Amino acid sequence: MSRSYKTMKVHVGVGFFLGLVLLNLLVGVRAGRDAPDPLDTESTMLQLHQKLKIDELSAPFSIGSPGAWFLQTGFHHPDSQGALMGEDFAVLRFDADDSEPVSATVLLSAIPFDGSPAIRVALESSIDEVTLEVAGLELMTVALDGEPVQEIFLRCKVPPSPFALDQGPDLRASCLRVLEMFISVESS
C-alpha cells in the first residue's frame, strides 16, 4: 500500500507539471493578443485623427461624447458632467475639418479654494488671450485664426487635492471643471 501510495504521488506530481504546461498553453492562447500589423497602426492613427474632428458646433466634454477626445493633457478622466482640470496648464485640441473657426467659447465652472470666491483663469489661442476672475459657472470666449486644426490653452492655479488638505477623500487636485465648448465658424 505504501509503495502504491508513493507511486500515486509521483504520478500526481508529473500530472501537476503537465497540467501547468497545458494550462499555460490554453491561457496563453486566450489572453495573448497578437502584435499589430503596420497597416493596423496606420489605420488606427487615421481613426484617432477622425476623433478630433468636430461634427456639431457644440461639443460637451462629458465622458462618452465625442468632445471628450478634445481634452488633451492637463485634464483628469472626464465624468458625466465634464472634466476637471488637474494641472496649471491644460490643452484643448480639435479639427474643424473644412470650416474656418473664428471663435471658441468654453463653458466652465470654477472650484474655489482657501475661502476665495473666485479664481483667475486664462484662455489662450494662437491670436488671442482672455483672462477672467471666475466664480461659479462662466462662459469664456477666445478668437481663433481660422485654421481648421486648433489648440486652445487654459491656465489656472491648481490647489492641493481635497485629500491632501484633509477636506475630503478626493485625491484629484483641480481648479476648474470644463463642461462644454461652442465653436463659431466663418459663414460662406
Place this chain on the structure above:
Amino acid sequence: MKHLREMTKSQERHVFLDVLRRWLVWYIPPVFGAFLSVLVGPLSGFDLVNLRWMAGWVMISGADGLYGSVASLLTRSWLHDAAIALLLEQRLWWLGPAILGAVHGSIVPIIYRTIRLSASQLSKTGTAVLAWTSILSPLVLMHVGRETGHLFAALFLGLSVRLFLKNEKAGLGIGLLLGFAPLLKVSALLPALVFGMAFAIGLKGVQRVRVLIGAIGVLWFGSLLQSLLFAAKSATWSQIWVWGHLFSTFRVGIISLGLLIAIRWCIGRSGTDRSNMQWLNSSRISTTFLVSGIAILTWYIRESDSADPRFRPPPLGHLIRQLLMSGNSRAPISLSDWEVLYLDNSRIVLVAFSAVAGIMMLIHSQWTSVERRMLLASLAIGGSVILVQASMGYVRYASPSIALLPIAVGCVIGVNRGKRLWREVMLFSVSAIVLLPVFDTGTWFRAPGLRSYEGFGTLLDEEEARLLSNLLPADSMVFLWGSGTTSAAPVTGRTDIQWQLSPKRPGQVGRDFATLIYNPGETVELDKFSTRGWNFEICQVLRFKNISYGWCAMSAGP
C-alpha cells in the same frame, strides 16, 4: 469473524479519510495556488492588473515589473526582489506565478500544523477547513501567485508563531524566523514588531533576549549581505548603506562582531528558568503590556508621520469603519473607499477574536503556559492588523497578518474548555463567514470577493483595447508612467512588449524608439523622459469610456 471484517472496514474508512485529509491540507493547497496563478493569465502580477478595483491608487509608484525589475539589481539591493525578478524574467511567463502560487499555497499546511500543535482537541477536519481560510479570504486570495512579498512574509510570520507555540525554549529560532518577514517585505516590519513584542512577553527568562537577538541578527546580516554586494558593484567601501542608513565600515564591523558574539552567547543558553522578570508571566500584565505596546506604536507612527508616505493615517471614524466594514457600495473616490468595496469578513473576524483573546486573558489568570502563548499569539495577529490600519489605512500591508487569521481563531476556540460540539460549531461557522464571500461573485478569479461595481465591468471594451494595442508596435518597449497606467499592460494582453515602469535612458534599455503611456492628468513629471534623452514625436490623449491614457511615440535624442 464478522466482527473482524467490520473492524477492517472501519479501519479502511479511517485510513481513507486520513489520506483524504492529508491531501486536502498538504498537497492540494500548493497545487491550487499554482493553478490559480497560471489560470489568471500572463501580466496578472498584482501591481499590473487591478482592472476592476483600486485602479491606479495602489500602484502610485514602485510597482514590481515583470521585465523591468531585473534592472533594479543595479540600484536596489534586495536579494529577495532580485531573486523574484530573475524568476519572473524567464521567458516561461507561467513559471514565476506557478512557483509563487505554490509557495503561497503552502501557508495552509503550516497553519494547519500550528493549530494542531496547540489546539489538538479541535477536530482534524474542522482544523483543515479553518486552515484553508488563510488563503481563501478575499484579500489574501487575490494576492496568491500575483505578488512577491506579502505572503512570503506571512509564511515566515506563520512559521515563527508555530515555533512560539511549539517550543518555549526556541527563542533564537523564533527570532530568526521573525526577522525574515521584514527582510522579505519592508511593510511586514509593523506586524513583525507586534509579533516580536508578543513573543518576548510570552516566553520566559533568557528566551526573551534570544528572540530579539535572533530577529535583529537576521535583519542586520540579511541587509548587510545585499549591501556588501551593492558596495562591491560600486567599489566603494568606506561607507556602507544598511537599511537605508549610511554606516562607516568600522561601525558595520563593530555592530556585526557584537551581534555575532550575542548570537554565540544565545546558542549556549536554552533554559527558561533564570529570569528576574517573573511578574511579566502574569496573563493580565502581559496582555496590558502587549496592548499598551501596540497603542504606543500606533500613536508614535501616527504622530511622527513615519509610515509609508504614500498613505495617510485615517481619522478615527474611518479607522473604525475600515476595521469593521465588510463591504458597501459607495462610489470609489479614494483608496480607503475602494478598499471597503469588496466583501471581506476576515478583518472583522480577526479583530473580534483578538479582542476576545485579550478579554479572556484579562478576566481569567489561570492559564497554562501553552494557553497563555496561544492567546498572546491571537492578540498579536489581530493587534498587528489594527496597527497597520491605524498607521496607514492601507489594508494590503496587513495581508500577512490576515493570512494568519485561522491561527488566531483556532487558538481562541482551542483554549475554550466548553463542550466539543460548541467548539466545532464555532469552527465551521467562522470558516463559513470568512469563506462565503469568495463564492459571492462569478468573477472571483480576477478579483475575488469583489462585488460588481456598476458601470465598471471591464476597463476597456474590445474595440478600445484593439485601438490601444495597435498604437504599440510589435516587440517594442513601452514605458508606463503615472497612476493608473500600469493597467495598460493587462488590458492589451500583449506579451511581446517589454513593459518598463521607471524612466530610463535610451542607452540603458538599448532602444532608439519607445512608447510612453502616461496619466494625462499628471504630466508634471514627464520631463523625466525628456531629460533622459527621449524626444516626444507624436502625442495624443486617449479618452476611453472608463480610463484615459496619454500616449506618446518617442525617439532617442542626438
